[in-house]
Amino acid sequence: MYNKILMPVVLSEPNSWKRALPVALNLCRTYNASLHILTVLPDFAMPMVGSFFPKDFSTKAHTLLKEELKKFVQDNIPEDIKVQRIVADGSPWETIVNIAKDIDADLIVMAAHNKRKLADYVLGPNSAHVVKHSNISVMVVR
Template sequence: MYDDILVPTDGSPAADAAVDHALTLAREFGATVHALYVVDATAYSVLEAGTTVVRDALEREGAAAVARIAEAAEAANVPAVEAVVDGTAYREILAYAADHDVDLIVMGTHGRRGLDRYLLGSVTERVVRAANRPVLTVHADEADAADATGTAA
C-alpha cells in the first residue's frame, strides 16, 4: 500500500511526532521514508544579516533535522532519503511528493488557533487542501510543545 512516505520537517516537536508515525507505517509496509526540509529564507530577507547568512543557517538546520530522521529510520531498520530544498514550504512539499511519487505525506501540526493561525498560516493545512495523495496529520502533544518552547502550543 505504501512504498514511499514523505515526512516534511521543520525540526519542531510537531514534526518529531509525525516522524514516529511515519516510521511505524514504513516498518509495517516495508516503505522508504523521505525526510524533507524546506529552506524558505524569504521571510528573513529584511534582516540586516542578509539573506545569504540566514539561508546558510537554515540549510544547516535543515541538514541536521533530516539527519535526525535518517538516524531514527536506521535504528528502526527503515530505508531513508534525505532532502533539503529551497522554496515556499507547502509548494515544495507538494512538488517533492509528485516528483518522487510518494504514497503518503505524514505531517505534524502545531495546533495554532485564532490570531496565531491567521497571522502565521498553516503549511500543513495548505498541503492537506492541495495534495492529490493521502496526508496523515499528527498533532503534537501540547505538553511536549510547551516543554520545547516554554509556552503552550
C-alpha cells in the same frame, strides 16, 4: 499499499515530528516503504526580505540544515528504515506538495500544529494547505 512516504519536519520544532514520526516509521515497516524526510528553508530571495541577509546566507543555511537533518536521521530513524534526506527552499506547503510529486510519494505524513501564531491566522496552517493541494493521501497526526 505505500512505497514512498514523505514526512516534512521543522528541525527547530519537535512538535512538527514527535507524534508523526512513530506513525511514519510504523507505516514504513508495515509496507516496506522508504521514508523521505523533508525540511524546508523559507525562501528569503524576495528583494525586500533578501536585502536583510548576507549574499551567502542561503548557501550557509543549506549547509547547516543538511548537517542538522543528517543528525536528526541518525538520532531518530532506526537503521532498518530506508531513508532519504531532503532540504529544499520555498513556501513550506508548496514545497511539500512539489517534493511529493518529484519523488513520486504515495503518502505524506505530517504533524498538525496546535500552536496559534499570527501566520496561522493570516496564511493558514501548512497542513491544511497540503491537504487541500496535494494529489496524494495526507495523514495529519494530532
